[in-house]
Amino acid sequence: QVHLQQWGAGLLKPSETLSLTCAVYGGSLSGFSWNWIRQPPGKGLQWIGEVTHRGSTIYNPALRSRVTISTDTSKNQFSLRLTSVTAADTAVYYCAKFDLRIYFAPWGQGIPVTVSS
């Protein structure tokens, strides 16, 4: 049973870089795609981007200029970097596996990130 565990800094100042990591347990990165999704306070789910096990990426056009998603196959982990954060980036950030049957499961536990001066 695949399980995702995520971590990273939860409090940032404007203009800093958000950095989160998601570890995959009970399975391999290989053969699947891995996503980052966020949820601003009181709002819905917003897709950030996706990386395949080979390192190919797709990003939300609204965030593309600031986002990098990458994999570390040796550690069975994938990561999110979001540069030049502002208060609008305050959200709970989730990692999730994108199954070959076209759905998101499982999800990580979520990391609340606050951007404040």
Added chain:
Amino acid sequence: QSALTQPRSVSGSPGQSVTISCTGTSSDVGGYDYVSWYQQYPGKAPKLMIYDVNKRPSGVPDRFSGSKSGNTASLTISGLQADDEADYYCSSYAGPYTRVFGTGTEVTVL
């Protein structure tokens, strides 16, 4: 890629049925039979409830069912229970270069 449109809230009494709609376009919901639904409790991660429009993962009660007609998908919860009170999100395949979620629906059990 715009978010799929869901009603902000729906409500029902215990034992009743409620249906949540998820409206997209021919480029997402209408173009593929890959609609999924997620249940989210406050402060918790979303949980997969339905995939491939109408398939249930192991462990999801058969009170939850999905369907699709044209550009609109639906999630129906039958025999509504207090434990069903949560937010629900749809998602649809929209091609190889993007992913999209619905706007979310709050289900209230009266």
